[in-house]
Structure formats: structure tokens, C-alpha cells
Amino acid sequence: xxxxxxxRVAAGLLALSVVTIAAPASAxxxxxxxxxxxxxxxxxxxxxxxxxxxxxxxxxEQVGKLWVLPEGKVPARVLLDKVVQTFALVDxxxxxxxxxxxxxxxxxxxxxxxxxxxxxxxxxxxxxxxxFFARYLTExxxxxxxLEVFAEIDPKTVIxxxxxxxxxxxxxxxxxxxxxxxxxxxQLLTSTEDVPVSYNSVxxxxxxxxxxxxxxxxxxxxxxxxxxERRLDLARGGPRVQKEEDEIVxxxxxxxxxxxxxxxxxxxxxxNGQGKTNQPSSAxxxxxxxxxxxxxxxxxxxxRKQGGWGDLPAKEEARAKNELNRKLPPHYKQATEQYFKKIxxxxxxTRPRR
Numbered sequence: 001x002x003x004x005x006x007x008r009v010a011a012g013l014l015a016l017s018v019v020t021i022a023a024p025a026s027a028x029x030x031x032x033x034x035x036x037x038x039x040x041x042x043x044x045x046x047x048x049x050x051x052x053x054x055x056x057x058x059x060x061e062q063v064g065k066l067w068v069l070p071e072g073k074v075p076a077r078v079l080l081d082k083v084v085q086t087f088a089l090v091d092x093x094x095x096x097x098x099x100x101x102x103x104x105x106x107x108x109x110x111x112x113x114x115x116x117x118x119x120x121x122x123x124x125x126x127x128x129x130x131x132f133f134a135r136y137l138t139e140x141x142x143x144x145x146x147l148e149v150f151a152e153i154d155p156k157t158v159i160x161x162x163x164x165x166x167x168x169x170x171x172x173x174x175x176x177x178x179x180x181x182x183x184x185x186x187q188l189l190t191s192t193e194d195v196p197v198s199y200n201s202v203x204x205x206x207x208x209x210x211x212x213x214x215x216x217x218x219x220x221x222x223x224x225x226x227x228x229e230r231r232l233d234l235a236r237g238g239p240r241v242q243k244e245e246d247e248i249v250x251x252x253x254x255x256x257x258x259x260x261x262x263x264x265x266x267x268x269x270x271x272n273g274q275g276k277t278n279q280p281s282s283a284x285x286x287x288x289x290x291x292x293x294x295x296x297x298x299x300x301x302x303x304r305k306q307g308g309w310g311d312l313p314a315k316e317e318a319r320a321k322n323e324l325n326r327k328l329p330p331h332y333k334q335a336t337e338q339y340f341k342k343i344x345x346x347x348x349x350t351r352p353r354r
Contacts, residue, residue, distance in 0.1 A: 033161035034193040035076035041159055042067045044124055045086045051122065052090050062089055076160035076194070083159060084132045087125060091115075094129065101136045110137055110145055116152075127157040135167050141230055143171040155187075162192050166199040173206040174230075181210050 036044075049063055066082055066089070088095040093115050100111035115121075116130055130153050137146035150168045155161040165188040172181035185207045188195060195203075 031156065032191055032193060033155055033165075033187075035079070035160060035162065038069050038074040038079055041079045041083065042069060045083050048122055048124055049086060049090055054090050059089060075196070077163055077196075080128060080132065080158075080160045080163070083128050087129060097129075098132075101133065103140070110140070110142055113149075116149075123157065127153060128159055131158045131160065131164050135163065138167040138170055141174075143174050146171045147175070162188065162195045162199055165192060166195075166203060169203060169206060173210060176213065178210050178213055182207065185210070 045067065046063070049060075054060060054063075063086055066085060084098060088098040097111060097113065097115050113133055116126060116133065118126075130149055134146050134149040134153065137143075137149065147168070150164070150171070153164060155164045158164050165184055169181055169184040169188060171177075172184055185203050188203050189200065189207070
């Protein structure tokens, strides 16, 4: 049967029946998430098209060709992409929104998502387009914004529940949301069917890292450094970044002080004369860092106009770098050096011109 006839037959059948993707309601802990069958997704998509009263024959033919499915199981992510393509083919506003979600010449700020807030749109449309957008934001490393979108998504109502949970877990992992991240990963690994091998492998690694993450460790300081660098790359230079910079400097000072105490208290770099080897990893576990669990809000400032944020007194910066280079393991030396280079680069870039 040609794609055009397939479309018409499916649209006629949809007038007599409604296919629902969501799983039956039950206690949250008992729900096993599973992607719907490709045929059901196709029917749901064609139902949405029929509801939009699309009368353009060429458009109907494009939709019909899009939904000629191959034999065998179709991955949920592929089905989600087909559904979003269908939305974009039929609706002009959605087409503009989807076109804005591309990496080529992508702006620093995410596109406006007005189409997601239309209360008159079908739940099938809203939930799956939100998942598409949240996935896009995650891939752009806009983790705070992505989590705001994920908060509006029920994994039971989307085509790709495994993808929904995986990308949400990535955001929580990157933002050091240990409790929330472990809960999401557990749901993905134990209560979701047909999880791709790649998702399973990465989620298992993220689970291990979160389980072993210590709030007062040097590892967390390194992660905070990476988060500052990420925000700078996105031109997020507001109070959130300034706060994290202060926390990093304070934490590094305390780690250095702890290392000096372990070496005998004099600040010397040659050991305590007892032949003992310094163990910076142990000191890191006892170091302290405050206020790392702030809200995930991002302040979108004009960095060029603001300028001057994040400036450290030259003597303090030099002392911190010298102490770290002398006392920390090589991989931490490299991380801190990259961090200070990044800060210097953005300090120069955002300094007001005279």
C-alpha cells in the first residue's frame, strides 16, 4: 500500500478509536516504564495530524513517507525524532522552534519555548516536544535549564522513557545533585525496559561516581571548577558563578592548610623528617566547602558591560597556584592550572574597554 493510502486508512480508523501510550496508573514504585510499540506511536502521530485538519496533499504525502517503518524493532529515540519531525511538518510555530534547536551557530541563550506552554495543545504533543527540548538543552550542557523542562515531564507519557531518565540523570550528575541523581538512575536501571547499552553503561558509571562523591572532597572542588568553566563558556557570569568561585578559593585554601598541618605545620614542602609520604587524597576527604547546594538558577548577565567579576588579588592567586603545584597530585595540578587559565581568559575578555 502506498504511503498516501496508508495515511488515509489510518486517519479513518482513528475516527473510531483512540490509542493511549501512557501505562496504567499505579503506585510509582510499581511502574515499569516501557517504550510503546512503533505501530502505536505511528497511530498516535497520525491521529495528531488528523486533529490538525491538515488538508495539503503534499504535506500528507510527506507525513506518510516519514512513517513508512522498517521491519523489526525501531529504537525509541528514532520514534521520538519522527514524531518531532511530524510536528514540525504540520505546524509552522513548531517548525520554527525545532529549527532553532540546532547546534550550527547556536546562540548562547536557548530558544524561546512558547509552543510548549500552549494549554490547548494535545498532551502527546507537549510531553514529547518537551522531551526533545530537554534532550537538546542537555546536549548543549545547559543543565539547569534542562532540569526545569524535565520537571514538567512524566516519563510514563513520553515515547522514549529511557532517554528521558538518562538525560535527566546526566544533568543531575553534572550539577552534583547526588540524591536526585541516584533516584533517577535507579529508576532507569531497575524500572525501565529496553534501556540502550550505551545508556546503561554510562548510567552505571554515573551511579558509581555519585555514590562515592564526598561533599568535602577535592574531587568536588574539581567538579565545581568544571562547572564554572561550563558556565563561562555559556556566558553565565552572574552571582552564581561568583559564588562558586568564592567557594573554590575558600576550599583550596583549606585543603592547602590541611596539607601543611599533615606535614608538620610549618608550611614546608619537604616532609616532616620522619620519612612519611604525604597523602593528599586523605586530606581532601577532611577538607571543608560550604554552600555547594544552591538553586540551579542562572544569571544571564552582559559580561562585557559588567566586567571585573572573579578578580582575585594577584598575590593570593599566585600563592594558591604555587602551593597547589607543589603539593597536589599531577592530575589535580593540571585541572587547577586549566581553571586559572580559563578565569584569566574571561577576565581579559570581559574587562571594560577604555
